[in-house]
Amino acid sequence: MSQSHVPPQTGTLQLVSRSTYVKETLLKSLFFLCAFAFVVAVALIFVFVGWKAWPIVTEYGFWRFVSGGVWSSGSEQFGILPLIVGSFVVTLGALALGTPLAVGTAVFLSDVASPRVRSFVRPAVELLAGVPSVVYGFFGIILLRSIVARFTGTLGFGAFTAWIVLAIMIVPTIAALSEDALRSIPEGIREASYAMGATQWQTIYKVVVPAAKIGIIDAIILGMGRAIGETMAVLMVVGNAPVFPKGVFAPLSTMTSQIVMDMPYAVGLHRTALFAMAAMLFIFSMLLVATVRLSSRLGSRS
Amino acid sequence: MNKRITNKLALGVLWGAAILTVAVLGAVLLYVFVNGIRVISPTFIFTWPHGVNAEGGIWPTIVATVYVTALAMLISTPIAVLAAVYLAEYAHQGRVVSTIRFAADSLASVPSIVMGLFGFALFVEAMGMGLSMISAALALSLLMLPIIMRATEEAIRAVPKYMRWGSYGLGATKWQTVSRIVLPAAAPRIVTGVVLSAGRAVGETAVVLYTMGQAVNMPVTPLDSGRPMTVHLYLLAVEGINLPAAFGTALLLIVLILGFNLSARWILRHYRKV
Amino acid sequence: MSVSLGTQTLSTHSGPTKVHVKDLSFWYGDFQALTGISVDIASKATTAFIGPSGCGKSTFLRCINRMNDLIPGTRAEGTMLIDNADIYGSGVDPVDLRRRVGMIFQQPNPFPQSIYDNVAYGPRLQGIRKRAELDSIVEDSLKRANLWKEVKDILGKNGLTLSGGQQQRLCIARVLAVQPEVLLMDEPCSAIDPTSVQKIEDLMSEIKETVTIVIVTHNMQQAARVSDFTAFFLQEFAGEPAELVEFGRTNELFTSPVDKRTEDYITGRFG
Numbered sequence: 001m002s003q004s005h006v007p008p009q010t011g012t013l014q015l016v017s018r019s020t021y022v023k024e025t026l027l028k029s030l031f032f033l034c035a036f037a038f039v040v041a042v043a044l045i046f047v048f049v050g051w052k053a054w055p056i057v058t059e060y061g062f063w064r065f066v067s068g069g070v071w072s073s074g075s076e077q078f079g080i081l082p083l084i085v086g087s088f089v090v091t092l093g094a095l096a097l098g099t100p101l102a103v104g105t106a107v108f109l110s111d112v113a114s115p116r117v118r119s120f121v122r123p124a125v126e127l128l129a130g131v132p133s134v135v136y137g138f139f140g141i142i143l144l145r146s147i148v149a150r151f152t153g154t155l156g157f158g159a160f161t162a163w164i165v166l167a168i169m170i171v172p173t174i175a176a177l178s179e180d181a182l183r184s185i186p187e188g189i190r191e192a193s194y195a196m197g198a199t200q201w202q203t204i205y206k207v208v209v210p211a212a213k214i215g216i217i218d219a220i221i222l223g224m225g226r227a228i229g230e231t232m233a234v235l236m237v238v239g240n241a242p243v244f245p246k247g248v249f250a251p252l253s254t255m256t257s258q259i260v261m262d263m264p265y266a267v268g269l270h271r272t273a274l275f276a277m278a279a280m281l282f283i284f285s286m287l288l289v290a291t292v293r294l295s296s297r298l299g300s301r302s
Numbered sequence: 303m304n305k306r307i308t309n310k311l312a313l314g315v316l317w318g319a320a321i322l323t324v325a326v327l328g329a330v331l332l333y334v335f336v337n338g339i340r341v342i343s344p345t346f347i348f349t350w351p352h353g354v355n356a357e358g359g360i361w362p363t364i365v366a367t368v369y370v371t372a373l374a375m376l377i378s379t380p381i382a383v384l385a386a387v388y389l390a391e392y393a394h395q396g397r398v399v400s401t402i403r404f405a406a407d408s409l410a411s412v413p414s415i416v417m418g419l420f421g422f423a424l425f426v427e428a429m430g431m432g433l434s435m436i437s438a439a440l441a442l443s444l445l446m447l448p449i450i451m452r453a454t455e456e457a458i459r460a461v462p463k464y465m466r467w468g469s470y471g472l473g474a475t476k477w478q479t480v481s482r483i484v485l486p487a488a489a490p491r492i493v494t495g496v497v498l499s500a501g502r503a504v505g506e507t508a509v510v511l512y513t514m515g516q517a518v519n520m521p522v523t524p525l526d527s528g529r530p531m532t533v534h535l536y537l538l539a540v541e542g543i544n545l546p547a548a549f550g551t552a553l554l555l556i557v558l559i560l561g562f563n564l565s566a567r568w569i570l571r572h573y574r575k576v
Numbered sequence: 577m578s579v580s581l582g583t584q585t586l587s588t589h590s591g592p593t594k595v596h597v598k599d600l601s602f603w604y605g606d607f608q609a610l611t612g613i614s615v616d617i618a619s620k621a622t623t624a625f626i627g628p629s630g631c632g633k634s635t636f637l638r639c640i641n642r643m644n645d646l647i648p649g650t651r652a653e654g655t656m657l658i659d660n661a662d663i664y665g666s667g668v669d670p671v672d673l674r675r676r677v678g679m680i681f682q683q684p685n686p687f688p689q690s691i692y693d694n695v696a697y698g699p700r701l702q703g704i705r706k707r708a709e710l711d712s713i714v715e716d717s718l719k720r721a722n723l724w725k726e727v728k729d730i731l732g733k734n735g736l737t738l739s740g741g742q743q744q745r746l747c748i749a750r751v752l753a754v755q756p757e758v759l760l761m762d763e764p765c766s767a768i769d770p771t772s773v774q775k776i777e778d779l780m781s782e783i784k785e786t787v788t789i790v791i792v793t794h795n796m797q798q799a800a801r802v803s804d805f806t807a808f809f810l811q812e813f814a815g816e817p818a819e820l821v822e823f824g825r826t827n828e829l830f831t832s833p834v835d836k837r838t839e840d841y842i843t844g845r846f847g
Contacts, residue, residue, distance in 0.1 A: 020475065020669070027477050031388035034381045038405040038451075041444050048423045049416065104319025112316050121320060123567070128327040130498075130563050132505025134532045135552050138539045139330050142548075168330065171323055199305050201312035222411070229413025231508045232536060256415050260508065263419075275419060282416045289407045394648075468685040468747065470646060472698040472754055473675030482697070483687055 045282060053276035059269060065276065071242040071253075073262060078273040080255065082244045087254040089159055089245055090234060091227040094166030099220055102171040106178035106216075111190075111204055122179070129172035137236035140165035145237060154249040157239030165233050174223040181215020182208060218292045225288040229281060231256040255281060331556065338553030341546045347554070351518060355544045356534075360551055362520045366528030367558070369521050370438045370514065371503045378443035379450060379496055383485075386454035391480055410448035417441055418512035426513055433515035436524035441513045442506060446499035453495020457488035490573035494566045501562035505555070507532040531555050594619035594758060594788040595640060600654035601817070602635060604647070609635050611817035613654070615807055622780065622789040624799035624826065627809035628846065632818030633792045636809070637760050640790065641677035642670040658758070675702070677758040678751035682766055684743035686735035686750070691718075691727050694735045694746055698754035713753050721749035722779040741772020748779065752787075759783070761791040765798065777802050796842065800830055808838045 056065050060078060068079015105125065109118050140161060149156030185208055193203040209216070239251020240261050253261070255277045266274055349359030385402075393399045421441030431437045461484050469479040485492075510530050516537065521528040531551055538548035595617040602610040610632045617623050625633040638644045639652055642663065656663050663673055675698070686694050695714045704710060714731070718724040723745040727738070735746055744764055751759065765773040780789060780802050793799050799806055806826045811818035822829060822838045833839045840846060 020671070024475055024477060028388075028392050031384045031392060035385035035388040035393070035402050037381055037385065038402055038409060038447065041447070042405040042408050044424065045412065045416070045420045048428070049420050052419075052423050101319050101323055104316050105323045108316040108320040112313060113320070121324060124324055124327070127560060127563050128331075130501050130505065130559050131327075131331070131556060132507065132532055132559065134505070134507045134536050134539075135334065135556060136330065138535060138548065138552055139333060141539055142545065143333060168326055172327070175323065199309035201309040202305070204312075225411050229411070229415070231413065231415040232532075236536075236539060256413065259415050259419070260511075263512070275423075278413075278416045278419045281413050285411045285413055285416075286408045289404065289411050293404060293407065462685075464681060464683055464685040465687065467643065467646070467679075467681065468687065468750075469697070471641070471643065471674055471679040471681070472701065472751065473671050473673075474701050475671050478701055487688055 042286075049275055049279045049282060053272060053279040055269070055272045056276040060273070065273070069244070071258070073266065073270045076269060078269065080273070080277060082242055083253055083255045083258050083277065085244060086238070086242075086252040087228055087256070089252070090162045090166060090238065090254055091224060093159060093163035094170060094227050095220065095224055097163055098167035098171045098223065099174060101167070102174035102219075102223070103178050103216060105171070105175045106182055106219075107204055107209065109175070109179045110182035111200070111208060122176075125172045125175050129176060133169060133230055133233040134236075136165055136169050137233035140233060140237040148249065152249045155239070155251070156249075157237055157251045158247070158249045159238075159245055159252060160248045161237040162234055165237055166227050166230060169230065169233060170223040170227050173226055174219045177219030177222060178212070178216045181212040181219065184215065185211045214295055218295060221288050221292050225285050229256065229285055231260055235260050334549060334552045334556060337546075338549035338551075341550030342553060346547075346550050351534075351547070356538060356547055357544065360531065360534060360547070360554070362518055363529050363531045363534040363551070364554070366435075366514070366519075366521055367504055367530040367532070369528070370435050370442065370510065370530060371500050373435055373439035373524060374442035374446055374503050375496060375500055377439055378446040378499070381443075382447045382450035383454050383492060385447075386451045386458060387480060387485075389451075390455050390458040391476065391484070406448040406451060409444060410452075412445070414445070414506055414508040417445060418508040418510075421509060421513040431525065433513065433517075433527040434525045435514065435521050435528065438510045438514035438530075439524070441509050442503045445506065445509065446503055449499035449502060450492070450495045453498070454488065454492045457491030457495070458484055460491065461487045490569055493573075494570045497562050497566040497569065501559045501566070504559050504562065505532060507536055511536075531558075591621070592619045593617065594658065595790075596655070596657040596660075598655040600636070600639065600652065600656055602632075602639060602644070602653075603651045604635075605649040608817040610639075611819050613820045615820055615823050617788065617790060618805060619788050620785065621804040622784055622791065622802055623805040623807065624803035625790065625792045625807050625809060626794075626796060626799050627818075627821075627841070628811070629794065631809045631811040633809050634762050635818075637679075637762055637790060637792050640758070640760055641674050641679055643674070643679065645670055675754050676756055677760060678754065678756035680744070680747055680751060680759070680761045680764045682763040684740060684747050684767070686738070686743050686746050688734060688736055690732045691735050691738070691746060692731040695749050695753050698750060702754070714749075717749040717753040718746075720752050720779065720783055721745045722775045723749055739769070739772070741768040741775070744768050744772065745776060745779070748776070752783070756787065758788045758790065761789065763792050763794060766794060773798075796830075800826060806830070808833075808835075808841065810837055810841070812837075 056062070056078070065078055065080060066084070067081055068077065069081045070077045070079045071082055109122055113121060144161050144164060145156035147156070148154070148161050189207055189211060190203055193207045198206065234254055235257040238254060238257050240253050240257055241251035242253040242258055245252035259274045259277055262270065262274055346359045347364065348361050350361055351358045389399065389402065418441065421437060425431050425437035425440050426433055465483060465487065466479055469483045474482070511533050514530060514533075515527045516529050516533050517527055519526060519528045532555065535548055535551045535555060538544055538551065593616040597616070598614045600610060600613040601608065613636060625637065627633055635644065639656065640658075644650045644652070652664060658677070662668070687697065692714055695717050696710045699710060699713050704713070715724060715728075718727065723742060726742060735743065738746060765776055777798070780791075783789070791799075791803065803826045805824065806829045807823040808821045808829070809818050810821045822833060822835045824834075829838065830842060833842060
């Protein structure tokens with residue numbers, strides 16, 4: 001049997017130095033505080049915007065606010081239904097126009113373009129995502145509006161113009177994110193499809209796009225979030241009439257544009273109503289984020 | 303074969319989509335460029351606007367834009383980098399980390415008008431800093447934080463494990479390893495993230511409108527107000543009186559942002575050590 | 577002093593023990609990687625760990641300087657003493673342990689810094705700042721690592737520009753700069769060219785006088801060349817923990833192994 005004796009436990013190793021331990025713990029706490037600052041910031045936004053918006057519930061009535069069809073600050077009527085409708089009309093139209101273009105571009109970049117073409121197009125798309133909204137709005141109000149006006153005999157402000165401007169704005173975002181999702185699909189899936197005699201297009205629409213479905217939907221959701229929250233570009237082309245849109249070329253208003261229009265002179269309940277719309281926009285964007293996170297988590301499990 | 307014809311058609315449509323995208327976006331830029339380039343001159347860049355029609359130049363707006371962006375970079379970079387260090391090096395997966403990430407994603411998606419009103423309610427009114435560079439910088443940094451943090455976290459994770467193990471194997475503490483080996487190796491990507499977020503800040507309008515105001519002013523201290531280029535462009539556009547100046551402003555704005563984005567790419571390519 | 581394997585004993589050394597291990601078991605989460613490892617590693621000698629790949633040699637090596645602590649979910653039980661001090665004792669600072677027990681990895685991993693800064697990294701960690709002092713440490717360490725002549729004029733160059741073999745010697749110099757008492761080498765020669773292997777084996781025999789070396793190697797000829805003692809590890813069945821089958825003086829173990837499994841491995845019946 002073993003003869004190894006058990007030596008006495010005299011320590012020659014240094015125990016954890018107190019100062020090092022304290023320093024490392026303090027540093028870790030500092031970093032944690034920095035990370036937690038994000039949570040604090042979101043909470044603060046919630047609190048402040050919500051606090052400024054709260055009186056609309058107590059003094060005006062939430063349901064009346066949300067379902068009222070008349071927005072007229074002069075007569076203290078703050079029904080935002082026309083604005084909600086306006087926001088959705090503008091957003092959904094932009095999505096309808098922009099999504100096919102964006103996803104088509106994304107599919108092009110991931111599956112059709114040669115590396116050389118891609119090395120030119122993808123950076124172009126990414127760089128254009130950085131162009132500020134006010135420039136797109138400027139383009140809309142100066143050029144697009146007059147073109148639309150000439151062709152339709154209206155002033156050129158309205159949903160149609162807004163659709164085009166917003167669509168142009170969200171295409172780079174949706175395209176870039178969709179392409180990332182498509183590229184993350186392993187090459188082997190495509191090869192398997194080709195091996196079974198499928199053409200490139202068949203492979204794309206039967207195999208690749210469905211595989212990237214979740215990522216593409218996430219991209220569209222984020223594009224939607226960007227569209228709904230878009231302020232300046234929409235403001236400049238939408239016509240700013242806080243009424244239910246009477247037609248595609250008639251002026252309307254969105255929640256975001258109305259806030260900017262009225263803020264300079266809004267007081268009292270009027271200002272509260274504006275903050276209340278901001279609060280709703282904030283909650284809505286957080287819901288979109290939560291949806292994307294949830295879908296990613298569910299998707300990765302399946 | 304029907305299959306082949308469909309294939310060719312479909313591929314053609316995809317090519318068309320890509321060409322249309324690039325063309326439309328290119329057309330917007332071209333339109334601004336063609337109309338704006340005639341206005342650009344040293345006078346335009348370096349003199350003040352005067353008169354009711356904002357004749358002259360846009361110098362104070364350029365200064366305001368650069369000033370507030372630099373201030374926002376100073377505020378947001380340390381916080382975002384250290385937050386990323388926490389998430390990448392110290393944190394364990396769990397409720398707290400999920401909450402932090404959700405908050406970061408939410409912060410990145412906040413509509414700019416909401417951030418503008420929030421900045422107004424908190425920084426301008428409640429904290430009494432008034433319409434100023436610092437109010438705007440604080441509001442902008444909230445938008446920049448998630449961008450820098452995401453880039454930094456990716457950069458830190460890209461540093462190979464065996465490099466850290468080399469450091470630990472020599473008897474370094476975690477902080478020594480992070481500060482002397484990991485962060486320097488991650489630096490190019492971090493800088494890229496910072497520069498990209500600056501590009502975003504330069505293009506913001508609604509946020510700065512409510513935190514900086516729109517009075518044309520040459521900001522000196524952080525408590526001074528001013529008018530950034532984006533707001534200037536907006537006002538010129540809706541008033542419609544001085545379109546040449548508007549085009550010039552738009553062009554300079556695009557040049558500035560594209561400059562930021564292109565340098566971000568260049569930094570990444572040039573300095574990648576890892 | 578001798579070590580048991582089953583009921584047989586093999587005489588090993590009568591000199592001092594640097595690392596005393598008794599009944600060490602190790603888990604990665606739920607998976608047990610090592611069971612009941614007991615061995616005494618002689619001071620100022622070279623001990624080789626041999627055995628088929630994936631059988632826990634590297635895991636055990638990493639227990640000696642507690643590098644496994646960096647992997648989440650790991651757990652060790654048993655006794656491991658260095659110079660009679662329990663390195664897994666409560667309150668022991670693994671950072672200080674790693675300064676005294678250095679490690680060379682399979683893949684050379686110099687920092688993306690100059691050669692000088694690589695070697696000076698360890699001393700700087702300990703607060704040595706004076707240029708003259710650092711200069712002499714750097715020169716001394718590079719000489720001991722058999723690399724000084726090749727790099728003495730290019731100390732400012734990035735360490736990554738060196739060849740694989742040079743990078744590994746740079747890593748050795750880097751570790752030697754903190755003057756460890758024990759040097760753990762995890763298959764240090766598997767990824768580099770034969771000339772560098774020769775240089776590394778040469779430097780090992782030179783520093784042996786002052787440093788206890790433990791080397792994990794796949795190459796039995798290398799084990800036979802450089803080591804005084806050899807330990808044979810084996811994971812008999814997949815999914816089972818690995819164990820230390822036999823330990824003894826290198827020439828005895830290779831010429832007349834006691835355990836049949838050792839003999840089978842050495843003669844190449846399995847690898």
